[in-house]
């Protein structure tokens with residue numbers, strides 16, 4: 001399944017990359033210092049394609065979390081008082097550095113995340129976009145003036161930094177999903193403690209620490225504690241210091257994070273899982289729908305919260321759609337992400353693979369038919385198309401998070417909507433029709449935070465509100481919506497003339 005012609009020479013050492021800190025990556029980033037692992041346990045960062053160790057990082061302890069929050073708390077007020085243009089400039093400089101280190105990042109995307117070049121380019125663009133928009137927030141909307149119902153009173157709404165922001169992120173789009181919180185948080189005068197996922201501590205955390213350090217961010221404003229979620233996650237999310245707890249990850253873990261955060265009077269911002277549907281109405285342009293369906297299902301091995309999880313296709317187009325999608329799936333080159341032309345790399349780890357393969361096998365045992373793919377080798381899973389799928393099959397009713405495309409038939413638009421909404425998730429989705437008004441009616445009825453007509457669900461633009469409903473999360477990311485989460489509005493009123501009180 002893999003071949004040996006590599007796009008860039010292997011054997012590079014993560015500690016010798018231009019972007020690496022002088023100490024190497026085996027460190028925490030606390031108060032502007034790279035703190036060596038010392039006697040802490042270590043986390044092995046594994047290349048999912050070759051199963052070799054890329055580097056090791058310390059496994060942060062609860063004491064490290066306490067220290068990081070204390071440092072962030074100390075640093076926040078001075079940082080929040082810096083002029084907004086200074087905060088914006090540092091975020092912009094960090095963004096530019098991502099471009100300067102593009103080669104290193106592309107390599108890390110491949111060896112740490114299993115991401116092919118297409119995905120590396122896509123994610124770098126998204127990360128830079130969110131940092132540019134985030135930098136701009138520093139200069140936006142400092143507050144408002146509101147008329148008062150009391151004579152002689154002036155009402156001011158003053159926007160202040162929220163304070164310390166705790167950030168927990170996943171492994172699938174680590175650089176982007178971390179930047180989309182860290183950049184606006186810093187630009188708006190907050191300090192941050194970040195716990196990246198244990199599979200991607202570099203791209204999800206230490207890389208950002210490096211570029212912000214180089215951009216001149218004052219010590220203590222960004223602190224990174226790589227660590228296992230099951231070891232330090234509860235302590236991290238239930239901590240008394242942060243004012244905001246930003247979590248991106250699974251709905252199951254997110255629910256607990258949200259509960260612990262609220263228990264500590266911390267505002268949760270939760271971006272969780274999805275079970276996104278790609279609906280193809282009978283009057284759709286079939287080729288467009290298939291192209292979109294393939295891209296939305298197989299990009300980054302289907303490991304995005306907004307990947308297509310289910311294809312919901314009108315019975316009149318069903319056979320042709322399945323055949324077209326199977327044809328596209330069979331043509332995708334699978335292999336090491338560093339091989340020229342690879343479009344499908346490995347999934348991140350064994351437990352993800354076993355989960356995906358388990359859903360697949362159980363669905364086939366329940367009557368689904370494999371139309372393309374179906375096999376796996378190591379962490380590589382073939383792009384797979386399944387026909388004869390019903391909503392209750394494991395591959396359809398769970399977020400499978402793999403390169404798997406279950407296709408479910410329907411008869412009427414109402415039935416399609418019922419199938420789409422038959423899930424606790426509500427993140428993204430798509431509808432194909434040559435009648436935009438009809439597609440719009442279906443889009444309106446889909447219980448999701450985002451729907452894309454004549455496209456596929458995998459869309460994210462750094463200036464457009466992003467988020468879900470139901471088990472897919474609470475709140476919205478990007479631009480002014482994340483600004484509301486990362487700031488506090490304080491009402492200050494000025495009584496300019498004596499007020500008459502009733503006694």
Ligand code: NAD
Pocket residue numbers: 168169170171172173177195196197198227228229230232233234236237248249250251253254256257271272273274304305306399401427472473
């Ligand atoms: P996960 O929930 O297992 O892990 C995410 C993060 O949570 C990691 O950093 C992990 O270490 C940490 N964690 C684990 N246990 C914890 C605990 N008890 N307390 C605090 N933190 C803990 O998710 P995953 O498998 O890494 O990521 C995939 C999931 O993320 C999918 O469900 C996907 O849909 C979702 N996701 C959502 C979005 C979005 O924007 N809505 C984006 C990307 C991924």
